[in-house]
Amino acid sequence: MIDVRNLSKSYRVHKRAPGIVAALRSVLKRRYETVKAVEDLSFQIAEGERVGFLGPNGAGKTTTLKVLAGLLHPTSGVVRVDSYVPQMRDPRFLKMITLVMGQKQQLLWDLPPADTYAMNRAIYDIPRAQADETVRTLTELLEIGDLVGKPTRQLSLGERMKCELVAALLHRPRVLFLDEPTIGLDVSMQAKMRDFIRDYNQRYGAAVLLTSHYMDDVAALCPRVIVIDHGRLIYDGELRELVRRVRPDKHITMRLSKPVDRADLTRLGTVVSADAAQAVIAVPAAQASAAVRDALAALPIVDLTIEEPPLEEVMRELFRARGREAPERDPGPHDKQANA
Amino acid sequence: MTAADTAGGPTPDPPSVAAELARAARAFPALLRVGVAEVVAYRAEFLVWILTTNMPLVMLALWHAVAADGPVGRFDQARFTAYYLGVLVVRLATSNWMAWQMSMEIRDGTLSAKLLRPIHPLYAYAADHISAVPMRLVVVSPIVAILFATSWGRLVRHDPRLLLILAASIAGAWLLMYFSMVLLGSLAFYVDSAMGVFELWIGLHGLFSGYLIPLEVMPRWFRALADVLPFRFMLAFPVETLVGLLSPGQALRQLAAQWIYIAVLGVLAMRVWRAGVKRFAAFGG
Numbered sequence: 001m002i003d004v005r006n007l008s009k010s011y012r013v014h015k016r017a018p019g020i021v022a023a024l025r026s027v028l029k030r031r032y033e034t035v036k037a038v039e040d041l042s043f044q045i046a047e048g049e050r051v052g053f054l055g056p057n058g059a060g061k062t063t064t065l066k067v068l069a070g071l072l073h074p075t076s077g078v079v080r081v082d083s084y085v086p087q088m089r090d091p092r093f094l095k096m097i098t099l100v101m102g103q104k105q106q107l108l109w110d111l112p113p114a115d116t117y118a119m120n121r122a123i124y125d126i127p128r129a130q131a132d133e134t135v136r137t138l139t140e141l142l143e144i145g146d147l148v149g150k151p152t153r154q155l156s157l158g159e160r161m162k163c164e165l166v167a168a169l170l171h172r173p174r175v176l177f178l179d180e181p182t183i184g185l186d187v188s189m190q191a192k193m194r195d196f197i198r199d200y201n202q203r204y205g206a207a208v209l210l211t212s213h214y215m216d217d218v219a220a221l222c223p224r225v226i227v228i229d230h231g232r233l234i235y236d237g238e239l240r241e242l243v244r245r246v247r248p249d250k251h252i253t254m255r256l257s258k259p260v261d262r263a264d265l266t267r268l269g270t271v272v273s274a275d276a277a278q279a280v281i282a283v284p285a286a287q288a289s290a291a292v293r294d295a296l297a298a299l300p301i302v303d304l305t306i307e308e309p310p311l312e313e314v315m316r317e318l319f320r321a322r323g324r325e326a327p328e329r330d331p332g333p334h335d336k337q338a339n340a
Numbered sequence: 341m342t343a344a345d346t347a348g349g350p351t352p353d354p355p356s357v358a359a360e361l362a363r364a365a366r367a368f369p370a371l372l373r374v375g376v377a378e379v380v381a382y383r384a385e386f387l388v389w390i391l392t393t394n395m396p397l398v399m400l401a402l403w404h405a406v407a408a409d410g411p412v413g414r415f416d417q418a419r420f421t422a423y424y425l426g427v428l429v430v431r432l433a434t435s436n437w438m439a440w441q442m443s444m445e446i447r448d449g450t451l452s453a454k455l456l457r458p459i460h461p462l463y464a465y466a467a468d469h470i471s472a473v474p475m476r477l478v479v480v481s482p483i484v485a486i487l488f489a490t491s492w493g494r495l496v497r498h499d500p501r502l503l504l505i506l507a508a509s510i511a512g513a514w515l516l517m518y519f520s521m522v523l524l525g526s527l528a529f530y531v532d533s534a535m536g537v538f539e540l541w542i543g544l545h546g547l548f549s550g551y552l553i554p555l556e557v558m559p560r561w562f563r564a565l566a567d568v569l570p571f572r573f574m575l576a577f578p579v580e581t582l583v584g585l586l587s588p589g590q591a592l593r594q595l596a597a598q599w600i601y602i603a604v605l606g607v608l609a610m611r612v613w614r615a616g617v618k619r620f621a622a623f624g625g
Contacts, residue, residue: 011621071452073618085351087618091360091458092352099456106453108374110381115374122370123459125363151381 001175001207002045002068007077009038009063009231037063038231041077047174050201050208052222052239056319060231061211062101065177068209069099081175095124098173100181105164107152113163114148117170124171131170138166141196158189165193169200176200178210182217194220215311229319240308246318247309250288253280254295255303268295282309364463371464375471386472390479393431399552400424412557419583422491423554426579428483431551432476434513434574436469439541442525443534451620462522462613469518496584505591509578512598516574519602522609529616544569550576556585570605573598 015031016022038060045051055061066072067079070086070093079086084093107116121131139145142162147155155163165181178197182190194217201208212218218225218239225242227235235242251272259276268291269283283291288306295301308314379386403420406412415423442465445451454461487495496502524541528534546552548571555566555576566572577594580586586594 066452069456071455071620080351083351088351088354089455090352090354091363092355094456094458097456099452101452106456108378111374111377115377119370119374120457122367123457125366125458 001047001049001082002043002209003078003080004044004064004068005042005078007038007041007064007067007079008036008075009060009067009072010075011035011037036231038067038228041228041231041233043226043233043236045207045209047207048201048205049224050198050222051210052218052225053209053211053228054218054225054315055228059228061228062179063231064228065099065101065179065209065211069097069177070094071099095171096173097175097177098168098171099177099179100165100168101179105152105160106167107160107164109152112149112151113155113167116152116167117148120167120170126171134170134172135166138169141199142166142192157184158186161185161189161193165196172204174204174206176206176208176210178208178212180212181210182212182214190214190217191220197221215315219311227318235318239311242318243308243311243314244285246314246321248285249282249309250285251280251282251307251309252288252291252295253305253307254278254299254301257300257302260299264298268298360460364459367459368463368467371459371467372471375468376474378468379472379475383475386475390432390476393428393435395552396424396427396431414585415554415557418491418494420554422487422494422583423579425483425487425491426582427551427575429480429487430510430513430575430578430582432480432483433473433510434517434578436514436517436521438465438469438518439521439524439538440535441465441468442521443528443538446525446528446534446616446620447532449621455617455620465522466518491583494583496582499588501588502581502584502586502591505588505595506578506581508595509573509581509591509598512595512602513574513578515602516570516598516605519605519609520570520574523605523612526609526612526616529612529619545571545574548572549574550579556580570601573601 011034012032013035015033016025037058041060041064053061053064063072067074068081068086070089073087081093082096084090084096086093107113108119117131117135120126121128126134135148139148142165144159144162144166147159147163148166152160152163161181161184169176176197181197182193185193197208197210198221200206208221210217210222223239224237225235225239226233227242249270252269255278256276260279262271262274265271265274265279265281269281269287272280272282274280281291281295292304292306295304400420403412403415403424404417407415407417407420411419442451445454451461454464457464496506520541524534524538527537531537548555548566548569550566550572555563555572558566566576573594577586577591577598581591581594
């Protein structure tokens with residue numbers, strides 16, 4: 001479905017020092033430098049797959065999504081989405097994809113979302129019955145029935161995002177590029193969005209490529225992750241395998257009926273956190289069952305769970321090892337470049 | 341050819357231009373409906389914009405006073421009245437400032453939303469501006485009534501050739517403005533100061549289109565310059581046809597020149613647009 005081979009994308013950036021003298025000097029002589037946003041990136045995504053696309057700030061995630069959606073022309077390499085060359089922006093290609101970018105919106109600001117849906121129905125050439133049915137299904141799933149008649153500017157951020165998703169999915173795209181789809185939403189709204197994306201993926205067999213700085217989104221939605229850094233691929237595979245490789249330990253969370261000595265916890269493993277009612281220790285995965293047995297025998301445990309370390313920690317660890325900060329929101333190419 | 345070149349199998353043939361135009365035509369009514377709804381939503385801003393287009397009335401008052409002592413060339417007071425009311429009507433029917441919108445959308449990245457839709461962004465821009473026409477008609481109607489009431493005898497009425505040329509010249513003026521705006525707006529793909537170029541263009545348009553002063557009362561060298569620039573074909577030509585300043589032969593020659601300009605500017609604008617889209621960096625969008 002998605003085939004990326006040796007993709008590179010560079011930007012020419014105008015550089016100048018701050019201050020009026022530098023500004024005047026730049027009028028006469030401009031200095032440019034080339035920023036490589038994506039370098040020799042290759043991956044494939046099959047129909048119906050949900051893939052997380054991770055990396056620190058400026059890693060090239062948003063640039064890659066924009067190339068895949070046909071907004072940017074690659075500097076080199078080959079990109080195909082279902083046989084189409086994205087940058088040619090063939091209408092049939094544009095009808096089968098969607099790109100949702102955080103707070104950027106296609107909804108008409110002063111008109112109700114219903115007007116945007118009517119416009120999209122015409123632009124995407126969707127039969128009226130199908131469009132009505134899709135809007136009904138999506139508005140039910142997202143619980144926004146009566147919002148679509150209110151002017152967009154009067155909706156809250158969460159409401160707008162949900163209405164935005166309906167607009168982006170009205171034509172039932174088979175490929176979803178989601179760039180920070182839950183940014184700015186509260187925890188319960190994030191969970192609803194995740195459920196909705198999973199449901200859409202299963203219902204329509206759509207491929208999903210998702211970037212998010214909320215690792216919960218990735219952990220909940222994406223069995224597979226692609227990790228890039230400085231525009232280069234550093235991992236492509238199962239999320240579970242990445243976690244196992246980077247942090248081959250388990251977290252044992254124990255709810256305690258009374259306080260325990262820290263020394264008793266240290267004997268079991270590395271103490272992650274501890275207070276009077278709860279303690280979390282990290283142990284190598286192979287020793288987890290032995291540690292649980294010892295803990296149950298030695299400590300006043302009310303309840304106990306074994307979990308993978310949080311994905312945030314895994315990513316922090318991965319990028320710390322590479323001398324980078326943990327992944328956060330990718331600001332996109334606009335932070336790295338300027339017009340000529 | 342490398343393996344990478346054949347990734348994903350053969351690329352499908354692009355759809356035919358005819359199929360694309362047919363699809364765009366089907367979507368056009370919906371785009372127009374949305375455009376009208378937006379104009380209505382922005383009705384206060386729209387009316388303010390209309391009020392800012394009153395410069396021809398100011399110029400009319402000025403020239404009316406000048407012509408009180410005698411005609412200026414072929415322009416007496418009645419002809420000045422017909423001319424400037426004609427300028428108002430043609431300008432409201434054909435003006436189009438989408439270079440400003442394009443430039444903004446290219447710079448802040450919101451053009452991305454238009455590029456992601458399976459309809460050419462330039463159709464969408466055209467629909468945006470055509471949809472302002474109904475509201476403009478509301479404004480133009482009383483001016484047309486005044487024009488007819490005050491200048492009926494000075495207007496082209498009886499010669500069907502001139503009436504046909506007038507209709508074609510107004511359509512041509514709209515197209516010429518549209519392609520000029522595409523060209524100027526597309527400059528934002530290349531330079532930060534596209535709006536500066538646009539402002540220069542507005543200044544030149546004011547002078548050489550006959551918007552401020554009828555070209556006929558300008559010096560000979562100025563008229564010669566205006567004849568080879570595109571601006572007169574955006575305004576002065578339809579207005580001069582409307583108020584009976586041109587013979588059928590003169591009007592036909594000017595119509596030919598206008599449509600040559602449309603072809604040249606159209607090709608140039610599309611080339612600059614296409615090359616610009618390849619440079620588009622989708623900042624922020």
